[in-house]
Amino acid sequence: MDSEVARVQIEDIARLKERKKLTYLLDGLYGSLAAEVNQPPIVLNLEDMTGHRGSADKLLEVSMNALERMEIGDGRNIIAATTDNPTVMKAFRRKFQEKFYWVLTFPCFLHGLNTIIGEICAHLFMKRHVTKATRVVTFFNGSHYWGGQLKEQAKKDGINRGLKKNCESRWYALVLQSMSVHDHRQSLSHLCLREDAQKKIGGLSPVAPDVVTIVLRDAEFWPAIEQGIKVMKPIVDLIGDEESRDSPLASCMLGLIRLAKTISQLPIEDGDNVDFWQHTKAVFNRPVNGRSFKFMVEVALDIAKQWRWSEQLAKMLVADLKDYHKSSGVFSGGQADALDWWETLPISAERCPLKAFTVIIHSIVPHAADVEHYFSGLGGVQSMKRCNLSVQTFESLSKLRASYANFLHKVDHEAGKPTRRKHAHMHTRPEHGLDTALAVELQRSFAWVPPLAGASCNSDDEFLAGPESITDEELLEEFDRFENEMLESRGLQEGTGEVPDIFKGDIIDWNELEKVDKGITPTGFVEEIDVVARGSQGMEPGWNINALLTSEGVAQ
Template sequence: MERLLPAEEARAFAEDVQWLEGRNNLTYLMDGWDDSQRRSIYGCMIAEVSEFPVVLGLEELTGIRGTTDNLVKVANKAIAKKSLDPKAIIAVCTDNPTMMLAFRRKWTNQHSWILAIHCFMHSINTIIGKIVSYPSVKKTITSNSQIVSFFNSSHYWGGQLEKICKENGVTRGLKTNTESRFYALILQALSVREHKISLMTLCVQDDAQQSQGGLTAVSKDVLATIFDVQRWQLTDQLIRVCKPLVDIIGDVESRDASLANCMLQLIWAHRQIKKLPHIPGDDSHFLRHAQKIVNAQFHEMNTDIHWLTLFLHPLCRKLAISNSPHSRKLDDAYKISLGIVLHWGWTKEMVTKLAADVKAYFHAQAPFQGGKGDRRDWWKSLLVNVTYHPLKAMAVKLFSIVPHAAEVKQFFSNLGGVQSVKRSRLTVSHMETLGMLWNHYTRQLHEAALAAGKSMCRKHAHMHTQPDGGIDVGQAEDLVKAFNWTPLPPNFNANLEGLEESTEEELDEELEKIGSLTPMGEGDGLDTTIPMEEVFDTSHLDSIRAGNAPLAIDEELNLHIENAGPRDKWDAASLMRSLGVS
């Protein structure tokens, strides 16, 4: 093993280096992780939209302060490991703790052509976290967790519940929560709601209500929770409010997602939550709390780079620029795009052509007419020379940026599977080798599957992407199906102190972390009380999701004349008098 493993690592390393050669639209991803030995480990990967990522390496910072300078050293060391030219990197994406924000700023100051992107999935998780901070919802989450903890820890009552579930056609078990992943709380709520009838059926039985023959009954607290009508109503409302956000995770956390996809999904989810009807029994204050949080975070996430990429989606140009009171305008498209290419070192001649392209593109004039859902493919297949139409080069680069750091989190999840009780003494170097080999082999299988024509829609172990546009009604349920259950530890006892139970104190601790996050200082700069509908004209959303390309100005005028209908009789003098004009 001492001879074979290094040889295999060297082979995979060489193939990774060769695969990276000639690639110029890469995104650098970095995230931190505490392993089972409580070591502070930072993982670095390189990725591109629609491509399998490459592991750059792991770096241990245990006993070392995670300062901005140390994170910059980690990043520079990681790209040097695979002999990667920094010029090949166009963006860096991390989550949003204060230290990561500072790292992004400092690293992009060193490499001015690199764009700094916040992890979109981390921001969605933050929205859900702030929504569930509502006091009555925190209690509901704790109660749901108590139900899950009791029945998953009791072999007898858990087995009885399983039998009744089979009779009722419920095939999935109660799901555990995952620390700091607030969307998991929604999956847990979905799981509990699906078991509602089975739980009620079980808990009305005499032996569940009172101890018989010295055998333990269901906990009185759990019984009270199950028969609490208000808790069921609030659980249902919590699911309805947060489901559009969970759908974003299912549809965006894929290797095909771009910055434009993220913004389009966020706008759609915002509209869905804004339109939620009030059902008898709903907490109207909670709904307003959730809508306020979503609107405020929308403004924080609506950055210049996200907006410009949305604008460059061929179906979204009229969504991005509209007559809405606070919509960005064509001048903003000029300023933002010119600011980007200034750092890319473009010549004055190229910039002049770019400005002309932006105007022609907005008006859907030649050669930028039409469009389709696959924005990157549309730009790549556009039959123009980038020398004369540099907007194509910019668009392809922007649509190559990976908008989230989910790949690194997935990599850590796989390393967590490698590290076990019997393999708890693996060094970080060994974990890096095993992780890199796992990633390398998985990429080979991925490429072989694509070559065989197999569908690769499902990109992550716990996420699904949908085949076409729109919010998938069954998406959240699919997340529940694939959500990994964490087994209870052997020493778990009956006092409900287990991995699955979330106390209000634990929730408060996680929510406090969110509250302490420094605002990104990006966004659209608007007041957070301004409705999203005053920023984007959402009347175009349904047309976009149907795949309809915008019309050129001449086509709109002709269509208006064609649809004018039969000519009626009128004269100018009487019409002016009716308008009060003498």
């Protein structure tokens, strides 16, 4: 095995040195990867962090060691770092950027979508009913007899999947749980109507009275579950569609816009809670707030200053942004694949700094899905029955596994087979875009085995329904913790003025979105772009953003 590990290590180092637009992905418990749009990720290291304090300094130390081992310790090939977004990761991203001034840092886009689901569910009406759904699931999955009875009844009713538990902090699992409970509505009703379910017979315990009440007598419960699924399932679809390595920043943003369009077109039906719908709109309008052209230029100049571009390059960048804003000259036209459009733009990056700027931006991997896939996929390498591997051996096996998986991915791609990931807990499609229909394939793929049945040791659902599966009481505690975090975060982000409504078209013109999806690729050429090489040889630029905005006519 040592010779094979050495071969993979040499190949990985060579691949890393060739790439100039890597995104550093870090998992705070285990290790890190180097990812790139449309390229397989490369494992940098596997680190046992359980015996250390999860501090930003320790994470930085582990990261630097990983980069040094893979011979990219100068960081020149890295353009961005993406992690999930707890406080320690925010501090790590800040320290990592201090180490490599040109690196842009981002919280994971998919974790952000998960947080949106959490905020939507935090509405008092929906929180009350998803907690009831968790109570139903907890009871039947915790009762050998009644869980088995429900399984048998579900088979008679043609239901081939079991009740899915929710998991702490994975808010998208609330949608999956709601869908599984909704699918079992008929079976649950038949079961709870039985005499032995409503009262003790022969000394055997009936179904818990509060569960019977929820299933049979709560007039709000089932309409609330249906409304929650209708509103939140498109967000889960987007998470599944955008978690592949061919989803750059633009794809994620377009997916978010399409999601807003989908939700804006959802009808309010009889029995829907209007206040919950208004809450959903308010939550969704926060992350998609519109911004002025001046704001966009300020952000671009702030990045250019971070990259230590000269004042002359900054002025050229502003001029390009003006032309791009008017869709004039070389910037006319467009298509959904932003990275391809900019790379093939028929003008050199020397003459058009905006091309160099946007190629880098659109090369960023905006989510940490690759690192999540990598570590959850190692469940077959080390398990409860095989847990004595040393960290070094485990890392070697994991690198071999990643190398073989990348090889098979390449073979499938060359053979024209779909290579986008498909999960038991996510819906994905071979083509880009958002699935707005409630696909039958999604329903079939949500398979959770009740307690009395044997479960596959490699099931994706072990990632969902493992030690983190929680009860209704624990869910309420998690809601309280989450709401406190949101209040603190919102207090730092509150702005002034009226918030534009994306659902009314105040921010996005839906007709323009269709034009983007049908854009035509211009003929051009692809050139190598190095973000560090364009800077002022590491010197701090002397120009001022506000002064430049005024001189270029963007601000008064």
